[in-house]
Amino acid sequence: MTHPVPRRERIRQTTIDEIKTVAHEQLAEHGAAALSLRAVARAMGMTPSAIYRYFDSRSALISALARDAYSSLADTLEAAFLAAPADDQMVRWLLVARSHRRWAKTHPTEYTLIFGPRPADLTGRPTAVQNEVERSVAVLFRCMQEVVEAGIVDLGVLDAELSPGLRARFQEWDCTDLGPAAEAACMLVWTQLHGLIALDLFDHLPPPLADSAELFDQQMIGALVRIGHRGPVDFAEVIRRADLTEQHTLAPT
Amino acid sequence: MTHPVPRRERIRQTTIDEIKTVAHEQLAEHGAAALSLRAVARAMGMTPSAIYRYFDSRSALISALARDAYSSLADTLEAAFLAAPADDQMVRWLLVARSHRRWAKTHPTEYTLIFGPRPADLTGRPTAVQNEVERSVAVLFRCMQEVVEAGIVDLGVLDAELSPGLRARFQEWDCTDLGPAAEAACMLVWTQLHGLIALDLFDHLPPPLADSAELFDQQMIGALVRIGHRGPVDFAEVIRRADLTEQHTLAPT
DNA sequence: CCACCGTCAAGAGCAGTGTTCTCGAAAGTT
DNA sequence: AACTTTCGAGAACACTGCTCTTGACGGTGG
Numbered sequence: 001m002t003h004p005v006p007r008r009e010r011i012r013q014t015t016i017d018e019i020k021t022v023a024h025e026q027l028a029e030h031g032a033a034a035l036s037l038r039a040v041a042r043a044m045g046m047t048p049s050a051i052y053r054y055f056d057s058r059s060a061l062i063s064a065l066a067r068d069a070y071s072s073l074a075d076t077l078e079a080a081f082l083a084a085p086a087d088d089q090m091v092r093w094l095l096v097a098r099s100h101r102r103w104a105k106t107h108p109t110e111y112t113l114i115f116g117p118r119p120a121d122l123t124g125r126p127t128a129v130q131n132e133v134e135r136s137v138a139v140l141f142r143c144m145q146e147v148v149e150a151g152i153v154d155l156g157v158l159d160a161e162l163s164p165g166l167r168a169r170f171q172e173w174d175c176t177d178l179g180p181a182a183e184a185a186c187m188l189v190w191t192q193l194h195g196l197i198a199l200d201l202f203d204h205l206p207p208p209l210a211d212s213a214e215l216f217d218q219q220m221i222g223a224l225v226r227i228g229h230r231g232p233v234d235f236a237e238v239i240r241r242a243d244l245t246e247q248h249t250l251a252p253t
Numbered sequence: 254m255t256h257p258v259p260r261r262e263r264i265r266q267t268t269i270d271e272i273k274t275v276a277h278e279q280l281a282e283h284g285a286a287a288l289s290l291r292a293v294a295r296a297m298g299m300t301p302s303a304i305y306r307y308f309d310s311r312s313a314l315i316s317a318l319a320r321d322a323y324s325s326l327a328d329t330l331e332a333a334f335l336a337a338p339a340d341d342q343m344v345r346w347l348l349v350a351r352s353h354r355r356w357a358k359t360h361p362t363e364y365t366l367i368f369g370p371r372p373a374d375l376t377g378r379p380t381a382v383q384n385e386v387e388r389s390v391a392v393l394f395r396c397m398q399e400v401v402e403a404g405i406v407d408l409g410v411l412d413a414e415l416s417p418g419l420r421a422r423f424q425e426w427d428c429t430d431l432g433p434a435a436e437a438a439c440m441l442v443w444t445q446l447h448g449l450i451a452l453d454l455f456d457h458l459p460p461p462l463a464d465s466a467e468l469f470d471q472q473m474i475g476a477l478v479r480i481g482h483r484g485p486v487d488f489a490e491v492i493r494r495a496d497l498t499e500q501h502t503l504a505p506t
Numbered sequence: 507c508c509a510c511c512g513t514c515a516a517g518a519g520c521a522g523t524g525t526t527c528t529c530g531a532a533a534g535t536t
Numbered sequence: 537a538a539c540t541t542t543c544g545a546g547a548a549c550a551c552t553g554c555t556c557t558t559g560a561c562g563g564t565g566g
Contacts, residue, residue, distance in 0.1 A: 033286050050544050117365040161488050165467050172461040195448020208425040214418050226479035235414050303515045
């Protein structure tokens, strides 16, 4: 049988992958700023100049790693969404949020690469990255949509809070068929999620609260509930259900 | 009259200040990672080695800048708190939050220096930085205390959400005489505030929402109100009052 | 007044970096 | 077999943070 893809390009792709792998290790160890092309080349028995056959510059390499990071995060979120129970929207949201936090904790350097200052010279992004990030927010939107449709939260309260100008901005965004209030709700939980993860990851929380999964759960459930809950919510009960399904899906690996 | 402080140390302090000033400019222009000791020395007609008489290393310089940034932010917040009307706790909180956002927008590199990944090798911090950051959170606590005492929000709802373990952690924190629920409330608005500012500053918001003061106001008021509001709140009215006092205090400069 | 001594700045130098160039060897194509 | 494209090596340039040594200046004590 013949190879549909030329042998030349195949081995080229493998070296590209090897470069990215080695670079990924260096990045995970010493941080993004300390990523050295020469060190990467040295680690894989190459000359620094040879790397330039595969990446135009150091920034290009980091950009590629950043794109992979975006993709990895999106994969994780989608997987969490699909693995979560479809009939319990509250825990589904909590599990998605948890997987986001877990990913950030397991891939700290990638997280800073994505959400840190200036995403590593991602200037020339021909919607390559954009697609990946939209996959992530899509998961968030689906969670929100489910929660609203299930009648768990009422967007009426939040809708009343929106100023005309802000509502116009949300309508201009319009990346879904949900209304402006739903988009505002997404932004709300989104900022809360990112805020807590970032503060935690960068050691800006007081010691007793650092690395606290409980604080995260409480804030994430609360973020959803406070949008406009109908009736009281037993936080502990939600957490217990989430823990249960998580053990169920994580155990048989 | 004689100088109480020796002339020697005085001129030394001025050169230290000059180094910090020049470094600050370079930092503001090309970012923190691109700060070059040689460039700083070149800009002020010095030799690179001479700078080592004043700063042990490049990290030491950046740490010094970071400390100043912390101090600057704390000053800004305290000033905003004092300038705000004491009888309108809701707008007082909004004005403090706004000043935080404004500071972040006017000092982007300093903000990333503070809240970005690994605060620039701030390993040896003998509570020097710690004091400054506590000044900042103190302002937040005072806002929360005022709002609670004024009866604007009810901590009872939030208190019911806390799990025993989480309540224990908050009590262990105990950096104020307010209860665990109040501290949880502070963390809530704190994460929301930081999350939105960080996302905005690092260009992670969709274009229609980028750099939106309206979104910020809505989220900040909402964060406070949703903790446990008594009766409906007219967001537009709060914003109008805040705008008024802001024009009042900003105009006569 | 002079000698002293701590402080300062300069200069050279080391090890490292990203990047660009040229050149020879290998691989694939005709 | 000849030609072309691709690849890697090596040298070189302009940087970087940092260290060490060598003088020079200035305030202070004899």
